[in-house]
Amino acid sequence: MELSLATRVVSAHTVLEVGGEVDVYTAPKLRERISELLEGGIGAVVVDLGKVDFMDSTGLGVLVGGFRKSRTVGASFGVVCGKESLLKIFRITGLDQVLPLYQSVDAATTA
């Protein structure tokens, strides 16, 4: 399955639901979408990886880029990831210490 992107609003946060595969081919679409949200003046963005089956380093790079951009524009930024298989790649790269990771959308939107 390829990338799917959908947004919904939960407790004043814009939740970007990502599904499918985030890889070197599809990651640019995710980057674009995150930029759109942040540049559109959205103050609180949550990227929900709940339906992601596969993610590579390009996906990680896009998340770090989004996080940096959120600081520039003064927005809050969170990443929801509960799957062990995905958490592993955040841990290996040390990005679990850099990115604000949450176990659930609830946790991210009430943080």
Place this chain on the structure above:
Amino acid sequence: MELSLATRVVSAHTVLEVGGEVDVYTAPKLRERISELLEGGIGAVVVDLGKVDFMDSTGLGVLVGGFRKSRTVGASFGVVCGKESLLKIFRITGLDQVLPLYQSVDAATTA
């Protein structure tokens, strides 16, 4: 998905349920199983392709071989295939005129 094979008995017919992919790699296992049944003295064999996702010419060859063998040993032999995508390959090769094809297990076991 690879090949799956299971047998059950329906109205005195032994129904061989085939699932997954019947191709140049997996077809020998199907051939073996059909031979076992016919050599084991089973008088009525129905090969049910209901759960087959993919079949190539090797699979067709195995069915023709089974049909021939059934005549040699004096058993009845039927093939259940209701899927248009599979029926197409029987038609293209003219084997729909050679093999006793049925729309359903019911039709094959009451024939």
Place this chain on the structure above:
Amino acid sequence: MATVRLEFSPEPAHVRTVRLVGVAVARRAGVADDQLDEVRLAIGEACARAVARHQRLGIRDAVQVAFSDGDRYLVKVTDKAPEPEQLDGEEQLTVDVSVTLLQGLVKDLQMMPLSSGSGTEVRMGWPVKRRSR
């Protein structure tokens, strides 16, 4: 220029892999969804044929497949086997059914001997939808 080339040792187990690749590249190339089953089956048949030709004569050389996109999606399967002397009944049936199936399935099909050396080439083509780039 071929977009993807694949070589595999002549073993039936690899044919499924080639089908996967062929369909994945076809999808990217813009082949219509309702033609993908035909692409899968045709590539599988052409490769199964090549594997059988190698195995019958004990030829260990790789079977080669090239996938190209462009105005059409083109797939070329190349084997290195000389024509076998004589086939037994079931082998001949399989060969006949396989060729019948390929010919019935693929409108744009060519099967020919290699211009140099032993072997044959199966070329198949499918239309692609124009894509916005």
Place this chain on the structure above:
Amino acid sequence: MATVRLEFSPEPAHVRTVRLVGVAVARRAGVADDQLDEVRLAIGEACARAVARHQRLGIRDAVQVAFSDGDRYLVKVTDKAPEPEQLDGEEQLTVDVSVTLLQGLVKDLQMMPLSSGSGTEVRMGWPVKRRSR
């Protein structure tokens, strides 16, 4: 001897196809099921890295991948790109994250320059279960 060889034009779209092939061949080779996610990710990383190296410098040559089975499942990814002069911040981040991920993921990993010509080679290996033949 490589069981399957694959060459693809340096486009991100093909990396997914290579992952598919890599996992399919790994499964046949007897790599344990619980290692297939790692195999998928590692092959994807190595290929994404090769594609990025070619694209950064506009190199149109194909990226080559060889999959071999035997005592271990071996995957070799070869690019043809010389070292780039200077990367911008996000590119450097991606390169660093990618290498960190590969090194953290694959115990049996070698990355080295090609012995002749520009380019690098990533070699990765995984154990296979003994299979009854």
